[in-house]
Amino acid sequence: xxxxNLMIMLPSWLIIGAIAxxxxxxxxxxxTDDLRWFFRLRRPDWLTFEFAIPFIWIFIxxxxxxxxxxxxxxxxxxxxxxxxxxxYLGLEVAILAYTRVMCAMRxxxxxxxxxxxxFLLGLFLAVLVFFTNKSALYLLIPYLLWSPIGTYVTWAMIxxxxxxx
Numbered sequence: 001x002x003x004x005n006l007m008i009m010l011p012s013w014l015i016i017g018a019i020a021x022x023x024x025x026x027x028x029x030x031x032t033d034d035l036r037w038f039f040r041l042r043r044p045d046w047l048t049f050e051f052a053i054p055f056i057w058i059f060i061x062x063x064x065x066x067x068x069x070x071x072x073x074x075x076x077x078x079x080x081x082x083x084x085x086x087x088y089l090g091l092e093v094a095i096l097a098y099t100r101v102m103c104a105m106r107x108x109x110x111x112x113x114x115x116x117x118x119f120l121l122g123l124f125l126a127v128l129v130f131f132t133n134k135s136a137l138y139l140l141i142p143y144l145l146w147s148p149i150g151t152y153v154t155w156a157m158i159x160x161x162x163x164x165x
Contacts, residue, residue, distance in 0.1 A: 057095075060142050071088075087124070
């Protein structure tokens with residue numbers, strides 16, 4: 001009874017944001033040696049905006065949380081809602097797995113594959129959201145624009161770091 005009342009009182013964006021934060025805490029625990037490997041990688045000379053990448057990802061995560069909240073608040077079939085929420089969660093896991101798995105395996109190619117797979121998952125989600133709520137779709141656009149850029153940056157790093165393919 002108390003849990004039901006609490007769920008009704010809390011806005012969906014807060015609940016979804018809290019779930020996203022907890023998932024990120026579970027997945028994004030990157031060992032120091034793996035981070036050290038990542039920061040030693042050579043980057044392309046044209047990558048002058050690397051300082052902005054964390055802020056870009058914060059913006060994208062906020063956009064994804066708001067998009068999922070709009071879908072949650074949309075009056076649709078509970079099965080469709082559950083499928084879409086599962087896809088949002090899967091997209092977050094794919095995004096977080098990029099750094100975690102790439103660093104653990106010390107393979108830029110793995111990063112490219114995860115980045116590309118995440119983009120395809122995001123595109124699939126966007127097609128489903130298109131038929132559900134246009135506002136939620138618009139909030140997926142930052143991810144759909146940035147994901148190929150981030151994946152290309154990783155791809156461009158491969159020739160500079162031949163030992164880490």
